[in-house]
Amino acid sequence: MKLLGIDIGGTAIKVGLANEHGEISLFKEYASESKKGGEYMIQKVMRIITEMNTVDAIGISTAGQVNHQDGSILYANDNIPGYTGMPLKELLEDRFGVPVMVENDVNAAAMGEYYFGNTHRRDDFLFLTYGTGIGGALFLNGRLYHGNDGIAGEFGHLITHPSGALCNCGRYGCYEAYASTTALINKAKLVDKSYDNGRIIFEGYQQGDVSLQQLIVDWIYEVALGLTSLIHIFNPPSIIIGGGIMEQDVLVKQVSFQVKQMIMDSFSNVQIQKASLGNKAGVLGAIALHLAREVRRSML
Numbered sequence: 001m002k003l004l005g006i007d008i009g010g011t012a013i014k015v016g017l018a019n020e021h022g023e024i025s026l027f028k029e030y031a032s033e034s035k036k037g038g039e040y041m042i043q044k045v046m047r048i049i050t051e052m053n054t055v056d057a058i059g060i061s062t063a064g065q066v067n068h069q070d071g072s073i074l075y076a077n078d079n080i081p082g083y084t085g086m087p088l089k090e091l092l093e094d095r096f097g098v099p100v101m102v103e104n105d106v107n108a109a110a111m112g113e114y115y116f117g118n119t120h121r122r123d124d125f126l127f128l129t130y131g132t133g134i135g136g137a138l139f140l141n142g143r144l145y146h147g148n149d150g151i152a153g154e155f156g157h158l159i160t161h162p163s164g165a166l167c168n169c170g171r172y173g174c175y176e177a178y179a180s181t182t183a184l185i186n187k188a189k190l191v192d193k194s195y196d197n198g199r200i201i202f203e204g205y206q207q208g209d210v211s212l213q214q215l216i217v218d219w220i221y222e223v224a225l226g227l228t229s230l231i232h233i234f235n236p237p238s239i240i241i242g243g244g245i246m247e248q249d250v251l252v253k254q255v256s257f258q259v260k261q262m263i264m265d266s267f268s269n270v271q272i273q274k275a276s277l278g279n280k281a282g283v284l285g286a287i288a289l290h291l292a293r294e295v296r297r298s299m300l
């Protein structure tokens with residue numbers, strides 16, 4: 001059986017092939033040219049699938065909000081013009097005649113961590129990615145929890161500072177306005193304009209730039225603040241945190257330490273872990289959408 005996983009993002013389209021045991025035989029990356037629009041990008045995705053010859057099922061991880069039932073794009077921002085409303089599943093099933101499943105990229109990455117990562121197939125965990133914003137996914141009772149409209153897990157818009165800073169969503173005081181990588185970069189650029197990405201900021205911090213130290217300590221506090229509320233709501237055994245900046249073990253350790261200071265003692269069994277799949281999470285997650293279906297079918 002050939003399962004094709006495709007991760008559609010604002011900058012890249014990543015593709016992987018696996019068998020029914022989840023053994024990966026190919027991984028490729030293409031520029032998504034998303035500014036040319038959703039229609040152009042989908043034509044490109046179709047050309048890529050055609051290159052793969054025949055496949056038995058296709059899983060898609062994509063940017064934007066997804067209706068996971070009909071596999072259409074509920075909403076995508078201007079990074080991919082004209083993508084909102086795209087009936088992705090229908091288009092691909094009509095063209096290739098195989099089952100297609102579609103998930104948003106954060107949900108797919110959580111699914112990837114479950115099957116391929118170091119969650120040890122733990123049936124309950126929360127997953128958060130820190131980048132331009134903060135994405136979230138709920139993995140409960142061994143499956144993704146979607147909510148009424150398929151968009152549960154918008155942890156980035158937890159309000160951590162009532163009447164605080166303006167968020168991209170148009171509301172005030174959201175978690176991601178304080179704890180995303182972008183929020184950290186915006187503060188670091190006031191110290192030195194060259195601090196314009198997470199990696200450079202972290203290098204500066206390690207090389208002993210004292211002006212960055214308080215910024216990082218404050219940012220870790222903001223990250224922990226949102227996690228504290230989530231832990232008190234869900235009492236999860238594990239929280240997995242990802243996104244480029246969280247590749248740094250020392251940051252994950254400091255976040256975990258800070259969280260333990262802030263939560264009620266009775267919640268202290270929670271483990272904060274680093275995401276383990278890096279930039280392959282979306283592709284592996286897209287493949288895992290079909291692996292999950294196979295597992296559920298075998299349980300019937």
Ligand SMILES: [Zn+2]
Nearest residue numbers: 157167169174
């Ligand atoms: Zn917001």
